Amino acid sequence: MxxxxxxxxxxxxxxxxxxxxxxxxxxxxxxxxxxxxxxxxxxxxxxxxxxxxxxxxxxxxxxxxxxxxxxxxxxxxxxxxxxxxxxxxxxxxxxxxxxxxxxxxxxxxxxxxxxxxxxxxxxxxxxxxxxxxxxxxxxxxxxxxxxxxxxxxELLELSTPVVKLWEGVLAVPMIGTLDSNRTQVVMETLLQKIVDTGSELAIIDITGVPTVDTLVAQHLLKTVTAIRLMGADCIISGIRPQIAQTIVHLGIDLQGISTKASLADALSLALQRTGWRITRQAS
CATH class of the missing domain: 1.10.490 (Globin-like)
Incomplete structure (x- = not known):
């Protein structure tokens, strides 16, 4: 020392x-x-x-x-x-x-x-x-x-919740920018939820997504493909006029994928596909 x-x-x-x-x-x-x-x-x-x-x-x-x-x-x-x-x-x-x-x-x-x-x-x-x-x-x-x-x-998980709307129908409300990391979290969470609940349909609602470009569309298509590989189907809701025009101008092919303007319309279509019929009770 x-x-x-x-x-x-x-x-x-x-x-x-x-x-x-x-x-x-x-x-x-x-x-x-x-x-x-x-x-x-x-x-x-x-x-x-x-x-x-x-x-x-x-x-x-x-x-x-x-x-x-x-x-x-x-x-x-x-x-x-x-x-x-x-x-x-x-x-x-x-x-x-x-x-x-x-x-x-x-x-x-x-x-x-x-x-x-x-x-x-x-x-x-x-x-x-x-x-x-x-x-x-x-x-x-x-x-x-x-x-x-x-x-x-943790914020990614909180910002991409998977909710059960109906028997056999799941929904993912997307809010904010959709990037690769977030898409991965959405895909993993949604696929696991499909397995856990045995759901037949998943609704991806992009009402809160500010813009849709080629990259965002590719992320959506990958998610839809993964869902179909699990034996379920997918509906994309929240297709506003501006987003519809952008998709057309970019030449993005969403053929074969059901799209709706609102989450309510998507849920109505999902219920029809799963055999449910909703009627209003007479007053």
Missing amino acids: NTLSTQILDALQEDKRATLVQDWIEEAKARNGGLPRSAAADAGEVVSAMAHALRDGANVDSFNDPKWSALQQVLSDLSRSGAAQGQSVGQTSVFVLAIKKPLLSALQQRNGSDGVQLASAFWALTTLVDSMAQYMATTFQRAREEIITRQQE
Whole structure:
């Protein structure tokens, strides 16, 4: 263990740890404002992991040393927790950077007036803490991307519900832009629902789709083909005049696919195909 590691480890000893953590929290508050209730406990975990790594001979000059893995895991957990709680990457990084001041103060007291040794210690410690902050920022960004991706998938599922309109008749009301990802979600959800319910007909309502171009039409045709392969049939409703003109101008072939202007018309056709007859009761 080199001199710097010994000095840092000395500052992290259990009898000095409470004071170090308190100074760290005060510095973090001064920089970051409010802190989560678990800040003191989080700081204690970081300090403990740092001390453990240094006792095992972790390289202070390289945070890629495998012996830092336990500390990296603690920092990763803090980053992911902060991302889930809606904190910013700056708030997360500033928290760990705040440990720099109390540790530097401890090194200064130990080295006294030895300017060369003090400068070397300051530089090495600064590099280590900066590496810790960078690691947290990278992990935070990755966690945020995972959260965003998961939320997008959940929104896709929510925005493409498959509802049972009648015995043997399903409907998918489409709202917004229809892209490849959304088409895949619609197809998987609808096909599974057909299997689960044994439905014979599926209505795809595009009333809420703002525009229909060649790509959207291809997505619809793929969905219809998949439905037919499952032994069911499909009706497309919501064909407004503007969309009808666009389909004609683009030369899109919807031959063999039943289309209706409204969901009500599509449901009426579906009921006829499935053998239902609806009559109005005389008053």
